[in-house]
Amino acid sequence: MKQYIFGVDIGGTSVKLGLFQTDGTLLSKWEIPTNIEENGSHILPDINTAIQEKIKEYALDKQNILGVGMGVPGPVEKNGIMHKAINLNWEEFNIVKTAESIFGFPVKAGNDATIATLGELWQGAGKGLNSMVMFTIGTGVGGGVVIDEKIVAGTFGSAGELGHITVNPTETTSCNCGKKGCLEQYASATGIVNYAKKCMTEKQYETSLSLETLSTKEIVSWAEQNDPLAKHIIEHTGELLGMAFSYAGCFLDPDVILIGGGVSKAGDILLNPIRTAYQKHVFHASKTTPILIATLGNDAGIYGSAKQFL
Amino acid sequence: MKQYIFGVDIGGTSVKLGLFQTDGTLLSKWEIPTNIEENGSHILPDINTAIQEKIKEYALDKQNILGVGMGVPGPVEKNGIMHKAINLNWEEFNIVKTAESIFGFPVKAGNDATIATLGELWQGAGKGLNSMVMFTIGTGVGGGVVIDEKIVAGTFGSAGELGHITVNPTETTSCNCGKKGCLEQYASATGIVNYAKKCMTEKQYETSLSLETLSTKEIVSWAEQNDPLAKHIIEHTGELLGMAFSYAGCFLDPDVILIGGGVSKAGDILLNPIRTAYQKHVFHASKTTPILIATLGNDAGIYGSAKQFL
Numbered sequence: 165m166k167q168y169i170f171g172v173d174i175g176g177t178s179v180k181l182g183l184f185q186t187d188g189t190l191l192s193k194w195e196i197p198t199n200i201e202e203n204g205s206h207i208l209p210d211i212n213t214a215i216q217e218k219i220k221e222y223a224l225d226k227q228n229i230l231g232v233g234m235g236v237p238g239p240v241e242k243n244g245i246m247h248k249a250i251n252l253n254w255e256e257f258n259i260v261k262t263a264e265s266i267f268g269f270p271v272k273a274g275n276d277a278t279i280a281t282l283g284e285l286w287q288g289a290g291k292g293l294n295s296m297v298m299f300t301i302g303t304g305v306g307g308g309v310v311i312d313e314k315i316v317a318g319t320f321g322s323a324g325e326l327g328h329i330t331v332n333p334t335e336t337t338s339c340n341c342g343k344k345g346c347l348e349q350y351a352s353a354t355g356i357v358n359y360a361k362k363c364m365t366e367k368q369y370e371t372s373l374s375l376e377t378l379s380t381k382e383i384v385s386w387a388e389q390n391d392p393l394a395k396h397i398i399e400h401t402g403e404l405l406g407m408a409f410s411y412a413g414c415f416l417d418p419d420v421i422l423i424g425g426g427v428s429k430a431g432d433i434l435l436n437p438i439r440t441a442y443q444k445h446v447f448h449a450s451k452t453t454p455i456l457i458a459t460l461g462n463d464a465g466i467y468g469s470a471k472q473f474l
Numbered sequence: 475m476k477q478y479i480f481g482v483d484i485g486g487t488s489v490k491l492g493l494f495q496t497d498g499t500l501l502s503k504w505e506i507p508t509n510i511e512e513n514g515s516h517i518l519p520d521i522n523t524a525i526q527e528k529i530k531e532y533a534l535d536k537q538n539i540l541g542v543g544m545g546v547p548g549p550v551e552k553n554g555i556m557h558k559a560i561n562l563n564w565e566e567f568n569i570v571k572t573a574e575s576i577f578g579f580p581v582k583a584g585n586d587a588t589i590a591t592l593g594e595l596w597q598g599a600g601k602g603l604n605s606m607v608m609f610t611i612g613t614g615v616g617g618g619v620v621i622d623e624k625i626v627a628g629t630f631g632s633a634g635e636l637g638h639i640t641v642n643p644t645e646t647t648s649c650n651c652g653k654k655g656c657l658e659q660y661a662s663a664t665g666i667v668n669y670a671k672k673c674m675t676e677k678q679y680e681t682s683l684s685l686e687t688l689s690t691k692e693i694v695s696w697a698e699q700n701d702p703l704a705k706h707i708i709e710h711t712g713e714l715l716g717m718a719f720s721y722a723g724c725f726l727d728p729d730v731i732l733i734g735g736g737v738s739k740a741g742d743i744l745l746n747p748i749r750t751a752y753q754k755h756v757f758h759a760s761k762t763t764p765i766l767i768a769t770l771g772n773d774a775g776i777y778g779s780a781k782q783f784l
Contacts, residue, residue: 312624318605321727325760328724343758411640416619416626417633417635418628448652450628
């Protein structure tokens with residue numbers, strides 16, 4: 165008898181949904197828009213409609229559905245309480261209990277970056293492994309920790325807040341989180357561009373980078389063409405990331421450390437300085453930990469959401 | 475029917491043993507010397523003799539003994555392989571399989587600092603909690619991570635190597651581990667004295683500290699009497715520890731963070747700057763994580779060793 169799980173990844177613009185078999189087969193994948201009007205009160209009912217339609221389409225017996233796993237943009241406490249989610253216009257409420265009463269299925273929910281990490285462990289770059297730390301590097305820096313194939317959520321739902329590790333205690337400008345010197349301030353797409361701007365305004369470099377068109381993509385592209393400033397910027401980013409990766413090694417000594425998110429598309433030119441800095445800073449026993457790029461892309465969230473039931 | 479577990483903490487000088495009931499009651503606690511002669515080949519047989527005598531003394535039915543848990547001074551891989559343990563004259567071998575064949579009971583083994591963390595969670599400062607990170611600060615700095623009441627051992631058995639987190643990437647002198655800028659270089663008893671020496675030789679301070687009698691205990695004592703240099707040294711130590719504690723918060727958001735080991739006896743004068751730095755550097759959701767002093771002292775190892783079976 166086959167059993168099924170729905171995986172739901174709720175973002176500010178769209179909700180990604182997946183229907184999975186328990187063996188990891190993705191039977192169907194689709195999206196619906198996120199309607200954040202009226203305090204986001206339509207979001208869960210809209211997801212319910214989408215799920216019920218899919219159940220009809222596949223003529224599933226509801227008794228064979230293990231549950232609905234969700235990834236949400238914010239910390240979820242162990243009791244199911246989710247705090248303010250600005251992207252969704254949600255105030256604090258118990259997302260697990262509320263969703264269970266709407267869907268009529270068991271629900272599990274977690275922070276989206278952590279959930280994506282679980283997805284990568286289940287069917288992505290960490291398939292077959294037991295423990296993993298993932299750094300997700302896009303506009304910001306997020307992350308997740310998986311130990312023994314289970315998400316580490318944290319007491320306040322904020323385990324895996326890897327963008328807010330202090331890497332520069334002497335920083336004077338503030339991160340979006342209110343602290344100073346966070347990894348996100350230097351290693352996110354935004355942070356990389358800010359660092360480039362700082363280099364270009366503080367000193368004259370021979371570089372093909374232009375302040376007008378500056379983007380992480382452009383910096384990576386010029387670094388690949390050996391532009392000295394572009395190379396320096398990517399190496400600087402890699403060094404900070406590699407040091408943060410080494411903390412993952414010292415605390416958790418995981419099977420693998422992944423880099424996901426848009427910035428991970430830079431590939432080897434970023435991975436190489438990360439690996440060098442990781443090996444320089446990690447305890448010697450963990451020097452050979454593989455550092456790899458995530459493979460599931462935007463689907464990691466629906467995979468991880470479903471995996472919560474396994 | 476009552477069930478029993480032996481907890482064994484193997485150190486370079488003595489082996490501490492405890493006979494526990496599964497409810498955490500310590501029925502008997504004793505020590506035997508560690509005989510490291512002939513490649514430490516007497517250690518496990520000596521432990522076996524001690525255990526068998528205790529079984530007779532308490533007239534225990536062997537069927538009611540769940541097993542023998544051990545804490546050892548070095549990393550243990552998941553398969554039971556332990557690498558070179560210099561303190562014990564041990565070369566690489568499978569400690570779990572070997573001990574099981576000698577004792578005739580199931581055996582579980584882990585790194586002593588990690589095992590002590592589990593002990594504190596079971597019956598010490600973290601009693602009743604689910605997750606914990608402990609920094610053990612003595613001659614060196616060790617540590618442990620417990621998630622969901624289970625030890626995080628790590629792929630290479632080196633999770634919780636918290637003394638080797640890089641806190642100063644620009645350091646030029648080497649740590650015992652071979653890296654540069656490790657927490658242990660500044661926050662261990664040795665590191666604190668080294669930093670004091672550096673301060674006293676680099677610059678004239680008005681201080682009651684004397685280079686001849688310098689010790690962590692003396693520095694703490696003078697800091698409590700408001701000696702400016704002694705206070706600066708303890709605050710410097712607390713700032714580095716608090717930053718490392720904040721990494722525990724960002725990665726794992728645990729229920730509690732503990733400080734154990736001899737240096738933790740400094741108490742509030744060290745805890746206060748640790749808490750200040752922790753709150754400055756941790757992600758805001760985890761700002762209220764309790765930072766406490768471990769309570770089991772040298773018994774944490776036998777408690778944690780036994781808890782491995784529960």
